[in-house]
Amino acid sequence: MKRLVVAAGGGGDVIAATMLRTALFGPAAPALVLTYAWERLTVDPLPGPRGRSDFTGLVTPLPxxxxxxxxxxxxxxxxSSLPGLARDLGAPLGLLDPYEGAAGxxxxxxxxxxxxxxxxxDVVDVGGDIVAAGDEPTLRSPLGDALVLAACARTGLPTxxxxxxxxxxxxxxxxxxxxxxxxxxxxxxxHAVAPVRTVFDWHPSEASAMLAAAARGVRGLCGIRDVPEPLRLDARSAGVHRLTLSQALARNPLARLLADSRTLAEAELASVEVCGFSEIARERVRAAAPAETAPEDAEFPVPSGGGPADVVARHARWQAVLGSQGIxxxxxxxxxxxxxxxxxxxLLLRARLGTDPAQNASPLWRVPARAAPRG
Structure with a gap:
């Protein structure tokens, strides 16, 4: 028998699901983790999730x-980062294809x-948007989690x-x-972080990286991308809260509305009805945006062709600014x-930081406190 674990939100949730599987059942317990191929545009330039038809080399043990x-x-x-994750985690990953809605x-x-x-x-969500009401102004990606809840309810399996x-x-x-x-x-x-440590050398997940760092005892004010305010890692950041499926459904109106959905287009319309937006539509806009207006614009860009000394100097300036902000x-x-x-x-910068115990807070990096540079 294998445990069945579902990473509800795609992206880095599969890493967190692997950590949770280790904590719940032990690192040697056989388990299958299912996840979406739905990632940020820097990984997959196409908006929306990828389905079975977007891959070659899938294995189909059962219809x-x-x-x-x-x-x-x-x-x-x-x-997609999923093939790389399957290699690093040492096990196949089940693909969640949402194009046939909750029914599929x-x-x-x-x-x-x-x-x-x-x-x-066992469903795993990093952060908590799986219990979103839908009207939160900071809500960005509710659809994948809600579809998982609706699908679990349709199976009738204890969850x-x-x-x-x-x-x-x-x-x-x-x-x-x-x-x-x-x-x-x-x-x-x-203990739960050990099976996923190497993944953070290349995977861009921020929430799962912060979860892993918190589990290792790292504490502090963390700066992340695309969010104006830093996030504080404290004792609560490594906590795991367990709900029954009925409790989660009671907190998630979008999941309840998706119960009979049979296409992703239907699910997208339901998201607009409950949340006032479609995250897939937002991704379409971002994917079509000119590079100069993309949200990945750098704060302290390193010029093309800049040598090692330039990289190190710019990093030092950037750290000084962050440190002066309390990060x-x-x-x-x-x-x-x-x-x-x-x-x-x-690789050059991470090699330098990785040997410095004052800055290595794997899988995060520490920022020494210092005053911002003048001029």
Missing amino acids: GLALVTGRTAPIPPAG LARTLTAAAAYCGAARI DVHVAGPGLDREVPEAELFARLPPPAFTLTA TLVTRRRLTEGLALDRAAD
Whole structure:
């Protein structure tokens, strides 16, 4: 028998799901993790999620269930981190294809349960948007999580919903979020991080990186990309809150509305009705935006062809500004995109930081406190 674990939001949630699987069942326990191929545009330039038809090399052990392995590849121009994650995590990943709505996802979950011999489902969400009401002004990506809840309800299988790292996705205001969650069931520790440590060398996930750092005892004020206010890592940041499926559904009106959805287009319209927006439509706008107006614009860009000394000097200036703002930690994505590092500059800078215990807070980087430079 294998455990059946569902990473509800796509992106880096599969990393968090692997950490949670380790904490719940042990690193040697067989498990299948299912996830969306739905990632930021820097990974996949096409808006929206990728489905089965967007990949070559999928393995189909049962009708309705497709597995991503290290030999799977997205069909260009699509991109996906899932084959790399399957290689690094040492196990295939089940693909959640939302193009047939909650009905199609339920068929996938039912097939996965049969394949695993699993009698129940464990759903994992990093941050807490799986309990979003839909009217939060900071809400950005509710659809994937809501579809998973609706699909789980259709299967009839007992389901637990685990919210790990409450608030780390900055989608539901903290006061509202904790009011919707029961007390933490347990806290992740460094033991759960061990199986995923190498993934952060290349994967851009920020929420899962902060969760892993918090589980390792890292504390401080963390600067992340595309969010104006830094996020404080504290003792609550490694907490895991467990809800029943009925509790999660009661808190998520979009999931309830998606119960009978049979296409992604239907689900997108439901999102507009409940939340006032479609995240897929937003991605279409971002994907079509000229490069100079893209949200990935660098704070301290390194000029093309700049040598090692230039990279180091610009990094020092950037750190000084961050330090003067009280920021003590940054994510790898904030570092690479904030300085517009190419691969060579990224490797050079991370090699220097990685040997400095004052700055290495793996998988985050520390920012020494200092005054901002003048002029």
